[in-house]
Amino acid sequence: MNANRREFFKTAGLTGAALLPFPWVQAQAERKHRVALIGCGWWGANIVREAMASNRCRIVGLCDVYRRPLTATADEVETLSGEQAELFEDYEAMLRKARPDIVIVATPDHWHALPSIAALKSGAHLFVEKPTSHTIGESQAMLQAAEAEDRVVQVGLHRRIGPHHRSGMEFIKAGRVGDIGTVRLFVVGRNRGGERPAANADVPNGMNWDLWCGPAPKRPFNPKITPGGWRNFLDYANGTLGDWGVHWLDQVLWWTEEKYPRSVYSTGGRFVSGAAVNTEQAATTDAPDTQTAVYRFDSFTAIWEHRNYSGNGSEKHRIGAYFYGSKGVFHMGWRDGWTFYPSDNQESIVHEKPQFSDTVDGNNLKQLWADFLDAIEQKRTPAANLEVAHRSTMLPLLGMISWRTGRSLTWDGERERIVGDPEAEKLMRREYRKPWRYPGV
């Protein structure tokens, strides 16, 4: 279509502007947001597809440290929108040359903070994926940068905007579940037990592995790590609690009036996968396959629980959040929508199906992206803004610190400090590999 249109313009010897009957149509077209993407993997490509589908954006730059997803995304952008985006390996160069006014950051978690802050400082609005960061200090620095630059930031927590999440929240907030005392968040996987190490391998052609590792430790290249597998390598992410936990813990903070828990305790391990392996020859993942985290709020207790094995087992649902109230149990799910089980067996179950703008991956990125653009244009706060997403990210990150130290943490949510435990507090930040520098003060 686009190629045809360009062809037509060429043969007609006219420019696009001259052909348009109303000058304001052209003006509007010119006002398209200039969008650049950092991290052209699975999710980055999903976001950029929505940016193109919105018809309000032009993709001006694509950046990845691996040529294969970079060219695959460029190819897709060209066939879907007719645009030839400029391609980069280094996001700093992209920010300078492509001059985007919106930057999408969809890199692995260890690479969220620096590109996000650089994008904000370049004057761009930011769409950054969840969890906001890998360690607490990074997310704090991102928040500072967003406030200092006064930019709009949307975080990829699409469950804040999904239709069944919204209607489910209304149902709970209308008191239909009664007084809620416990919330339980959980993900159950279907791994088959004992994890075998995979051999370390040569870095694939066209991949800058040093840059991929960036500020995080540079491990020998292992095909388990990328794409996608970095979620379960603690150098680059925070396991299932970081990846999935943030989505469901965010639902808790969306529901409650409280802003943070008073204390956090987590325990778990690799009880089924076995001890982590990381030698010169081979590696396994190293994130816990079993984890429980308890968050003490003033008016309720929240419990996270994941198990990457065992499958459906005895539970009605495999994933999501149970809100336990005086009138029954409310389950907020994913592909299974939401369901309310009244405590009185005489009453009937209430259920609502999910609705996704992308049924394949089960998300509502379309609405989240539209809300982001609206927020920029209307100068308002978007649905999953950085402040709320930052607070939701604190929960899994604190859970991981408690799991590492094996102790309960007292959290001063106002000042964002761990009380009376300097050793744990040190884990709110990490050493960066040189030449990168940990952001903020």
Added chain:
Amino acid sequence: MANRFFMTRTLPGALSFWVLTAATPLAEDWPNFRGPDYDGISDETGWRKNWAEKPPAVVWKAEVGIGFSAFVVADGRALTLGHIQDQEVLSCFDETTGERLWRHRFPSELGAKFYIGGPGSTPTVDVANGLVYQLGKWGEVYCLSLEDGSVKWFRNVAQEEKLSVPSWGFNGSPLLSGELVVLNLGPAGMALNRQTGETVWSSRGDAAGYSTPVPYEDIVIVSSGDGWSGVETLTGATRWTIDWATRYGVNAADPIVWDGKVFVSSGYQKGSGLFSLNRGELPRTWAQRLFRSQQNAPVRLGAYLYGIDGDSSSRAKLKCLEWETGEVQWTEDTGYGAVAAADNHLIYLRADGRLGLAEASPKAFEPIAETKVLTRDCWTVPVLANGRIFCRNSRGQAVAVDVRTLP
């Protein structure tokens, strides 16, 4: 076509078979992935199509292990691969009774990376010499006796030649050609001497794609994660290339050559393209994103292609495409699966285990009937041979479905 005649039909065993069956409806062995013509189309006629009146029945069942290997059928035997308890297993069955004749096994990793894992290649039978060739998931190459599965020769080619291993292992099937067994190992294929296993030519660098080498004239077509190459069968010298970068390096569906052109297709939102055969970088006739073969190539009948568009995780559909233009003629909401053809009919297996039969027409989807033969997930192409359709699911349940016309 000429190729196939040369390779199987002029051999003594095949000749007598040919003479015997000439007067009756044509039954046909299926000794390699995508069949004797490497196109997924069987020449078999006279098999039973009145499924609507009488659904075909399962005549035997077997457990073959986790994986996506298809069946091959030759010399009264049916063979396929699977992963069973830390081993890759080649099972050889009696084609008519399902009795297990022998198994060949060796230790292997399941490789369950974002999917159930297991081997994805299909063994190749050399009927004339009574041999079976097997490419293991991690680059092990075996030449076995068809009679009893004993090892004639073995090489761990990936390890010996230090090849990059693609994320989901090696999934292409061995191609027998002249003195060679050609494999999709390395970025542009590899050939071994089929009697000794010695390397005749090889390619180095990036990892291979997941397709099976497809022959035409003096060339075989092989894939990497970033494109396709036409290489000279005897030397491995590159005659032409197609730049075809895919998000996860998955070029898995076998290309189709016809009428001076080559059709390629990949999943993960990539799409299809038609290219004119030439030298160097091939010129493109068309490319589109409405037909994306993640694993299974379509079948070409006349000037139309029939196959599954979309990934196993998506709402995939059965589509008909025009060869010349790439335009979609019709779409049927089947979900994921795979399609074979015979006697101008489509034989398709849906991911949920429904085996379907339809008349092949570019005008519309013309279904005849469907019958449930397996449970999820069926991602492997069904194989018609000698009046039976051999199907399997990813967990390793296999069935032979009877479509013989009884006298």
